[in-house]
Amino acid sequence: xxxxxxxxxxxxLTDLRESALVYPFVLSTHLACIALFxxxxxxxxxxxxxxxFKSLTITEVVTSLRPWKRLGGVIMISMGLLLATSEAVKYAxxxxxxxxxxxxxLIGVHAxxxxxxxxxxxxxxxxxPVPPTRAKVAGALSLVLWTGxxxxxxxxxxxxxxxxxxxxxxxxxLTNEALK
Numbered sequence: 285x286x287x288x289x290x291x292x293x294x295x296x297l298t299d300l301r302e303s304a305l306v307y308p309f310v311l312s313t314h315l316a317c318i319a320l321f322x323x324x325x326x327x328x329x330x331x332x333x334x335x336x337f338k339s340l341t342i343t344e345v346v347t348s349l350r351p352w353k354r355l356g357g358v359i360m361i362s363m364g365l366l367l368a369t370s371e372a373v374k375y376a377x378x379x380x381x382x383x384x385x386x387x388x389x390l391i392g393v394h395a396x397x398x399x400x401x402x403x404x405x406x407x408x409x410x411x412x413p414v415p416p417t418r419a420k421v422a423g424a425l426s427l428v429l430w431t432g433x434x435x436x437x438x439x440x441x442x443x444x445x446x447x448x449x450x451x452x453x454x455x456x457x458l459t460n461e462a463l464k
Contacts (some may be wrong), residue, residue: 288372290313296312302368318434321356325430332402332423334415342415343406364437380444384436391429398422 292301302305328337331345368375375381395403402409402422409419 288376291369292372297370310363310366312354317356317360324353329423329427332419341410343410348404380436380439380443387433
């Protein structure tokens with residue numbers, strides 16, 4: 285907790301956390317990018333699964349959305365980083381936050397595995413009459429991972445750490461006088 289306190293005590297992060305205008309703006313930007321980015325991920329994954337946008341090639345869907353997904357991802361992650369570091373003490377003990385970070389790491393592994401065999405070979409996928417298994421696995425795994433990450437992100441706000449039980453010396457015994 286000392287490290288978390290040191291991080292969130294950095295001047296501009298304290299200013300961000302205490303701002304009545306900047307913090308809500310950063311949070312709103314983060315959430316808007318999640319919605320836009322998540323929608324583009326969904327469209328790409330559904331096309332990889334062969335469930336929608338069948339009139340478009342996989343290449344058309346992937347290449348047309350790629351720059352927007354990159355921009356949205358950079359903004360979303362930047363805003364999330366500001367939010368997390370400005371309230372590091374609150375996030376440090378939160379299991380939903382750490383689950384989200386773990387899933388984010390798994391999304392990175394997904395990208396490393398599937399970028400060279402799916403996302404960078406879309407023309408090859410387009411020649412197949414149905415999306416190949418590797419494309420379907422990439423799309424399904426992506427949906428599961430991103431849904432998990434968005435869900436954990438939402439649950440972060442609902443975590444309340446357990447409060448320590450009062451010490452015996454702090455408990456006031458009920459007496460007849462207290463009951464009157």
